[in-house]
Amino acid sequence: MSNDVITLAHGSGGQAMGQLIENLLVKQFDNPYLRRGEDQARIALSSMNSESGTLAMTTDSFVIDPLEFPGGDIGKLAICGTANDLAVGGARPQYLTCSLILEEGLAIARLEKIIQSMAHTARQANIQIVTGDTKVVGRGNADKLFINTTGIGFIDPRTHWGMEQITAGDDIIVTGTLGDHGGAILNQRENLGLGDALQSDCAVLWPLVEPLVHIAGVHTLRDATRGGVNAILHEFAKTSGLGFEVSEVLLPVSDAVRGMCELLGLEPLNLANEGKLIIICKNSATTQVLTQLHNHPLGANATVIGQVQEKPGVRLKGAYGVTRSLELPYFEPLPRIC
Amino acid sequence: MNQAVAIRIQGTIQGVGFRPFIWQLAKRYQLCGDVCNDGSGVLIRAYPIPDLQRFTQDLRMHAPPLSDVQNVGWQFFHWHQPPPNFSIRASCLDGSQTAIAPDAATCPECLAEIFSPTSHRYRYPFTTCTHCGPRFSVIEALPYDRERTTLHEFPLCSDCLSEYHSPDNRRFHAESTACPDCGPKLIWLDHSPHVRHLDPLATALATLQEGKIILLKGLGGFHLVCDATNEQTLATLRQRKQRVSKPFALMVPNHQWLAKLVVPEQLAVAHRLLSSSAAPIGLFRRRIDAPIASLVAPRLDELGLIYPSNPLHHLIAREFNRPLVLTSANQSALAPMLDDEHVWETLGPLVDGMLGHNRKIVTRVDDSLLRLDHQQQAVLLRRSRGYVPQSSLMDEVLMLAAPLLAMGADLKNTFALARNREVILSAHFGDLTSLSVQNQYQQAIEHYLKLYQLHPEHIVIDAHPGYYSHQIGRMLAEQLNAQVVKVYHHHAHVAAAMVEAQVKANQQVVGICLDGLGMGPNGTWWGGECLVADYQSFEHVGGLPAVALPGANLAARQPWRNLLAQWLAFVPNWSERWPNDLADCPVQPLSAAIARQVNSPLASSAGRLFDAVAAYLGCSPRVLDYEGQAAISLEQLAMQVSSLPTSLTMALVPCGDQYYLDMTDFWQQWLSVKGSRAQKAWLFHDALANGFAQLALKVADARRIETIVLCGGVMNNLLLRSRFEYYLKSKRVICARQYPCGDGGLALGQAAIGAAQLQI
């Protein structure tokens, strides 16, 4: 049956497209903004539960292969990724756009499941998908499904997080085990057969971020996605001119990811996460930050992994005290990971 | 107006008793005038003019034992008022062209003094004279004079001063001389800081007698020292150092003890090599009944042995009178610097005490290491104390207009300075991975540049952008405003051997370069290559086919990974043959990772091929404890053969205008050989040499090349070297001997390539 898969007709602007949008997208994402059916979402400024805050806006495209993976799918990821980019700036993620690029031949049932997952993730996180777009391209012109989401949120006036706040002596905190997303994708995509314990950590992190907003001494936050913790530390090091030294023995890594890294010669610090924050905070704020993080299941394994130092660079202190500089890998070990 | 002559001498002539020798010579010739050290060497001014032919002949023939006269030139001049006698003038400073002498082992005269109760220097651990003692390791600047050594903090007492000023005394201008009244003193530190130890040496000895481990400060760094006959002590040392099986070197008190450790057929040559003024560690075949702890060198047929080489070592060795473990603490990742406080702070927890002294260390110098080849000739594996900074000369065509610095490689690192035709290879720094060793390396580069007063205008780096030496080289180039020259790793290996063998610049060679891994052009990873090269350029003509390095760097630590990679590539039905003792290796997921190229770059590494064969023959641990361990075990196994069942050939597969070794054919033949493990190990060495020799000969004959170079760290395997020499009898075969053939000699080749490329 022809309506089992996406055809070029679904992108034609005609009847097939209208049905797809109505029956699937509007129905799943259902909210008053979308229901109006205008070409744009109309958002009253008064709805932004903030009077003097700053608007935060971000966009991200998701091209992950495979579309479904242990612990999530591209739909969930498309919500989490953009929501987290807002959250790490101290902004509560509120409104998202959703733009789909579909490849001719994509099974509609598969698309439905992904859209459901997207809607579910958004609803759980109190995020509304307020406008969107759908395009279909011919076979081979895209790989099954690409999603772009753009999000906005308001930053609480009390927060001024940013890399310029980082100071030597600060602690480096991660909110949980490293490399879970990268490990899960690698295992599935390359058919390594390393078992079900490798699950993506894909999650919306705002609930973890919100209680940090009022803590003085929190200097900056990041979500450690592509390139892992290492890539973020390099960004910090480059911008701040400071040193970031982490200890191998302090890194929280699940047994499954550790086993995989030992097999493949990979560094957990280089693997992607989709539900982990790096927090740089003043040493005096560390206890309070950790207490807050430990209150939430997503932060149960939060821990200090190192310190910011005067001497520039990114360094790893090994188990036997060998300190070496951590380079960025020359090539991305896994493309299309988000 | 009087006609006089100025004689200029160049070479290793400072700090070796050269000026008193000239003084005595001048007296014999009844000359007036003077002699002095300056930045360019030794300058003699003489009146009247002697028979120059005879004078310079005498000068060359009778020069002091530690000197090396390279050049003698003269010029006539008018001397208004020649002095009435011949004297030794104070040094005059200017730009330096003089060679610095390496450190030399204690001479017999000094030794006699140390052990003579009536001598003023009885039991004095810093006794030296012009014939022995520290040179390079104490020099802070040139010319070599006491005020520019680390001994300037110890003003000479009147007795020492009069010896220093008497041309007929053994200590005339012995810049590092000292005595108990004026010189450095020993210090003992332990974990009970409030107890005062009146005799540090006696305390250290007592501590060693109790089976404890101490830190010992030497010339160019620190050693860990303990009783080598005490199994319990060795177990503690291994546990504290986190070293499972890497062998430790032993300090052997005397010849008598040497005879208890070394097999009789190597005893004479071992004694001779260990007694040289360079005083290296030598690897010799051990006696089965050698009375030492089994944990010294587990499962190895060879022992690393060294004789006491400075007074402190002599004092300890004679009194302890048993072999002592003497292992470098310089490379220890925990030792950031070479100063005592830092070392005690960081290494203190590993030891029970430290015997130090108040003479500071200005640059790291480790013990050198050599081994005997099949003809009982010495081959240097690590070139450091006793050899550094002796220089080599490049072909005159490579004469440099401006100084050059070559950064070396990241493992077994040494760097090189070059000026004019001269290349000076640095002491050994080893693995640059840890930041503390990178620090030592950078400080040493600074020290050497200052010492030789060089401002390099060109910095040669390995092409591998991930090498720390590459990155540090680029950084230095920016700081010094120097130009960067990028050199490929295996080309540098070939060139290093060429420099040592004094190959001319217009000559082409065929290079067989076997090592672990280095970057080739266009993103390739090399390690088993045949190149046609001269100093300036090279062409790749074939070698080993590339296979996966599963887990990248992990492949160098876990030999079974390479067996899997080789077999996936070349052995059909390999899973039926997979060795039982490797049955629990995670073969399935790793095969998937190799198939999908997950962190499994392709490389044509000879080192990893050795690992694969060693893994199959079960002669290496699952995870290696030190670099080269599997290859060493494999060589050792092969050396046990007494007869051979058959011989193997290695086929060559043409590919474009290159040839590759046919590994499918090799594995098939080799696996079907019915022979012992030792025979199989031997046949592998032989087949590999045979294959590469055929390849080299094919190329050499086609291009009328007469010289074949063997290089790369795998050539430390002396069985392999001897098989190569056998198959290449018809050609001139060059292989390093004075310099390490592996990455420890790489900078020498880098310097020559840099120099050649600058000639264009």
Ligand SMILES: [Fe+3]
């Ligand atoms: Fe090499």
Ligand SMILES: [Mg+2]
């Ligand atoms: Mg993003």
Ligand SMILES: [Zn+2]
């Ligand atoms: Zn002496």
Ligand SMILES: [Zn+2]
């Ligand atoms: Zn004195």
